[in-house]
Amino acid sequence: MRWPRGSLLTLAAFCTLGAAACGSTDAGAGVVVHVGSPVPALASSTASGAAATPTGTPLPPPELDLSTTQVYQAGAILVSVLGGVSGGSITFLGRSYPLTKGTQSMFSFVGVDTDDPPGPQPLKVDFTLPNGTKGTLSQTVTVVQTKWSVDSLAFSADKDALLDPRIVNDELAQLKAIYSKVTPEKYWSGGWLVPVEGPITARYGEQRSINGGPPSGHHGGTDIGVPEGTPVKATNRGRVVLARQLQERGNMVIIDHGGGLYSGYAHMSSFNVSEGQMVEQGDVVGMSGNTGLSTGPHLHWEMAIDGVWLDALRFTDGTNGF
Numbered sequence: 001m002r003w004p005r006g007s008l009l010t011l012a013a014f015c016t017l018g019a020a021a022c023g024s025t026d027a028g029a030g031v032v033v034h035v036g037s038p039v040p041a042l043a044s045s046t047a048s049g050a051a052a053t054p055t056g057t058p059l060p061p062p063e064l065d066l067s068t069t070q071v072y073q074a075g076a077i078l079v080s081v082l083g084g085v086s087g088g089s090i091t092f093l094g095r096s097y098p099l100t101k102g103t104q105s106m107f108s109f110v111g112v113d114t115d116d117p118p119g120p121q122p123l124k125v126d127f128t129l130p131n132g133t134k135g136t137l138s139q140t141v142t143v144v145q146t147k148w149s150v151d152s153l154a155f156s157a158d159k160d161a162l163l164d165p166r167i168v169n170d171e172l173a174q175l176k177a178i179y180s181k182v183t184p185e186k187y188w189s190g191g192w193l194v195p196v197e198g199p200i201t202a203r204y205g206e207q208r209s210i211n212g213g214p215p216s217g218h219h220g221g222t223d224i225g226v227p228e229g230t231p232v233k234a235t236n237r238g239r240v241v242l243a244r245q246l247q248e249r250g251n252m253v254i255i256d257h258g259g260g261l262y263s264g265y266a267h268m269s270s271f272n273v274s275e276g277q278m279v280e281q282g283d284v285v286g287m288s289g290n291t292g293l294s295t296g297p298h299l300h301w302e303m304a305i306d307g308v309w310l311d312a313l314r315f316t317d318g319t320n321g322f
């Protein structure tokens, strides 16, 4: 997907590191940071604050576990709350994320937007224990600046019609509505798969100079150059919530991984799945192509959390700490 000039500034949310930033290791890359908070600030007057099972056995106090405390712009953190919590929400950079029940904890992915300010920021978790007691855990997280590269693109006259800001913004609004829903169920598990093997032809967040215009916008996904007809695999388990033709992204599949996290696969030539279907990691969702606003055969792969577009490659290169 290519971002036309000036039309996507409001969604500057999607970005990648420029080539130089990708693969940097100075932001805790690949290091899982376990941030324990042994003394949660319990808001109620409950003496111990600890919950108890129906048999009276005290549950361990809630504990915060972050995949990293240093996260790039357009990166993500996996926040888990261990212990016997029954619900709650995370607040970071003015956005709120409900906790979803996971395998051994409650969790949410937390996304950092392209334009979120670098520097230390408080991350706060408000939780509720099974006995109704409420409490708060907090941790400082540092947002690390990403440098965005600039690419020059030229579109032919027939593709130019698709650069109409109204078409672009209508599609973005449609996608943002999908990406903003939080399914309170964990579908994903384990690591994340790159959907096709091929050269990265455009990174997430890259700025675009279209037909000689000034650099603007941010590329909302990762482009991988592959011949038309290459099988596109689901990056993780989830439910297909969209499999249809869009004007800019062409034939697109979107998978809901649960807990507010989505992956999207665009410009495909055909679909192998239908809306509502569950898919496993590695299942073929369709064949790659060159449909929609595309300058050559490739897969445009995007990831989003709670309506914020993120750098998909950070789900696979270790820089998110998971």
Ligand SMILES: [Zn+2]
Residues within 6 Å of the ligand: 001, 002, 202, 219, 220, 221, 222, 223, 299, 300, 301
């Ligand atoms: Zn793209």
